Amino acid sequence: MRVGIVNDLRIVAEMLRRTVAETEGFSVAWVAYDGEHAEMLHRADPADIVLMDLVMPGMDGADTTAKIMSIKPCAILVVTATVTGNRELVFRAMGNGALDAVTTPDLKDAASVAEFRRKLISVSRLVGQKKNGPPAKPTAPVHAPPISHRHGKVPVIGIGASTGGPQALATILRRLPAGFPAAIVIVQHLDCQFVPGLQRWLSQECALPIHLAKENEPVREGHVYLAETRDHLIISRGVDGYPHLHYTTEPEDSPYRPSADVFLNSLAALRHTDCVGVLLTGMGRDGAEGLLALRRNGAPTFAQDQASSVVFGMPRAALDMGAVEEHSSLSAIADGILRFVQGIAKKPKATL
Structure with missing residues (x-):
């Protein structure tokens, strides 16, 4: 090299x-x-x-x-x-x-x-x-059914980003209002020693409170959580019924630590939760498989367009796999997220 x-x-x-x-x-x-x-x-x-x-x-x-x-x-x-x-x-x-x-x-x-x-x-x-590495194998687009309202207290927006990610994240978060009615969880490829600096920087850029994700922390509407360690961040439902964040060392051989794929796959497995998957600029292909899992479950999926990406690797891999419902500019992604959560608010509450 x-x-x-x-x-x-x-x-x-x-x-x-x-x-x-x-x-x-x-x-x-x-x-x-x-x-x-x-x-x-x-x-x-x-x-x-x-x-x-x-x-x-x-x-x-x-x-x-x-x-x-x-x-x-x-x-x-x-x-x-x-x-x-x-x-x-x-x-x-x-x-x-x-x-x-x-x-x-x-x-x-x-x-x-x-x-x-x-x-x-x-x-x-x-x-x-x-x-x-082998190129992503193109697959036919997934014609997912529209997502139905599921029993879940907190909608979750999962975002994966790498090269050029901090500025892209700031652009999206600036467009989301205080009191945003969903939790946002971000996996940014970044050494863990620099994540607190990213948290402070993003806090100055948007109206939403930015947190470093802690082990077994329940996610709350209107809050943003950043993966903080070299371990992978995942989400699962706690005994209280709310989604909780956890860290795991597996898979140990992943070149991406933390990995967007690991988090988005765990989000796709979180039953009875309204969720959205977003993949932003970055080198490589991390997040594409997790985004595909979300789309197959009927969740809206967004990827940053080539024109606004610093490196189009991760969004391109998701496109090649048929994992992307909307391929958009950063402002359009933010608007799509807002439309989704507004649509949830208008739906009648489901019961178990």
Whole structure:
């Protein structure tokens, strides 16, 4: 796997070069010391993965990410000394196409280097799956019956997102009013150490309260829950009759942690609950099978359109599988979710 390195500090760039070169299966494609140089090098010799600094003279890392993604999309991993201090830049870079972020490794700290390599290998698995994995087998569209009103206290909107997801999520959530009559559960591909920052950032962007999902937490209408750990988030009905959130390590070999497929499949298995599935921009194909399971159960399913996606991989995989009822812009997805929950409110209450 060929890696490009962008960092204005030559000592850090050299440290990253050595770490990559000493990691089995990786080689250094090029090293750039500013955004303009990175743009030129990637145009001439596209890398599979780019390690992106954030604070640089001239173009910052967020703008450089946008340039590189416009030349030839690739997996971009933000490498920064401080995530909390650069929170706005981190999420702007992710909105422009960065896949994830990691703290700059310290060669004197074995745990720090191990975590960096773990993240690099994790990103490479997504790239390898995209390049070498079999394409999704096209299937005939699923002509699902209209969803009927089911006995369930809390409608649930399940959303999966990856590359470019933070900005896409903010765009949808901004259009949903306070007191929104459904729970929203989000699985965003993001290292767990950065999820609290995403929670704070999204809280500033919309009227709905944003929570980090806790083990065995019941979901409530008008609240948004973010998968918080490296384990997979699932949903099931508790003894109180309400849907509850749980974490599971299975499947352990999934390249996506947390996985949108795992959550959406658990949502499809949640009987007597009105639900919606949404798949947003992202590299790979995570979420497509879970979205198909929801559609086969009669739930409305939405996927972001190519024009507004930073990377069209996940929505395209869902389209190829016939899992998508509506293929839409972000504003249209938000409007479709609103129409669905308004339709539930107008239906008579069902009884067991």
